[in-house]
Amino acid sequence: METLNGSTLSTSRITTVxxxxxxxxxxxxxxxxxxxKEFCKRLNLNLNTFTYIKGKLSIKKQKNTFIPLTIGKEIxxxxxxxxxxxxxxxxxxxxxxxxxxxxxxxxxxxxxW
Numbered sequence: 001m002e003t004l005n006g007s008t009l010s011t012s013r014i015t016t017v018x019x020x021x022x023x024x025x026x027x028x029x030x031x032x033x034x035x036x037k038e039f040c041k042r043l044n045l046n047l048n049t050f051t052y053i054k055g056k057l058s059i060k061k062q063k064n065t066f067i068p069l070t071i072g073k074e075i076x077x078x079x080x081x082x083x084x085x086x087x088x089x090x091x092x093x094x095x096x097x098x099x100x101x102x103x104x105x106x107x108x109x110x111x112x113w
Contacts, residue, residue: 015044022053087113 017025029039029050036054040047085093093111095104 026054
């Protein structure tokens with residue numbers, strides 16, 4: 001028999017876990033070196049519930065993450081000159097005059113021209 005939060009667990013039924021205990025359990029699993037399946041079996045936890053809650057907690061952490069953005073060049077308010085190519089089907093392709101020949105050729109191939 002294993003213990004979870006100081007209580008003895010029965011090996012015959014799934015353990016009910018308080019919502020506040022999940023982050024600690026997941027942390028214990030990460031440091032245990034066990035697979036999720038082994039960890040859940042040892043503590044009589046439902047593997048599907050464990051995986052679901054682990055995913056939900058991971059999403060909550062991601063939502064609170066701030067990623068700073070640094071702009072390398074000053075953004076100009078001036079429009080970039082471009083040319084407009086139109087094929088027989090009426091499809092228009094706006095190409096910047098600052099584009100390289102290689103990029104224009106690649107763009108034309110992708111567009112099927």
